Amino acid sequence: MPKLVNHEERRRQLAEAAWRIIRREGMEGVSVRSVAQEAGMSLGSLRHYFDTQSELLAFSMKMVSDQVNARMEALEFTDHPVEDIERFIGELMPLDDERHTEAEVWLAFSVKAVTVPELQKLQEEVHSALYEGFTKAIYYLAARGMLKEGVDQRAEAMKLHALVDGLVLHHTTRPEQVSREDIAGLVSSHVRSLLQ
Structure with a gap:
């Protein structure tokens, strides 16, 4: 049986990962790649939730x-x-x-x-x-x-x-x-x- 994913919770986790990067490195440290890595997620998985960096921000x-x-x-x-x-x-x-x-x-x-x-x-x-x-x-x-x-x-x-x-x-x-x-x-x- 496939694992159920709470998509809203995933989006929140990605946003919180972006917050951590911003606090640590500033806004210039935020990219879809850095946020995916911070959240422990693949870049492809992140793009399932946000198409662009601006959308994530x-x-x-x-x-x-x-x-x-x-x-x-x-x-x-x-x-x-x-x-x-x-x-x-x-x-x-x-x-x-x-x-x-x-x-x-x-x-x-x-x-x-x-x-x-x-x-x-x-x-x-x-x-x-x-x-x-x-x-x-x-x-x-x-x-x-x-x-x-x-x-x-x-x-x-x-x-x-x-x-x-x-x-x-x-x-x-x-x-x-x-x-x-x-x-x-x-x-x-x-x-x-x-x-x-």
């Missing part, structure tokens, strides 16, 4: 986004809106090893997406979804009457998005200068500075 990039989204959707809101917002934003930040890996991989993909059209659409979708999430976070506080009078909600959503992106970049590239505690504290301080 797009799937790997989407997998990062999907993991973060799944964690965010699993969050339960409480009677403490500020803490809820901080936990929500925390899922985007490299506050543990899993999220640090995601941040490293996502940053490498983002740079690659500048020159690879197949990745640009996904990067734009994720960027837009993040901006929408930050906008909802600010509106969530506003709807509860918690923001200072005169706060420009749209501008604050943009600032929060830029702050988080910048902190993720700084911590991921220079963790010895910007710690996990620093990034969590700066986000909390910023959010609380908007409150009455």
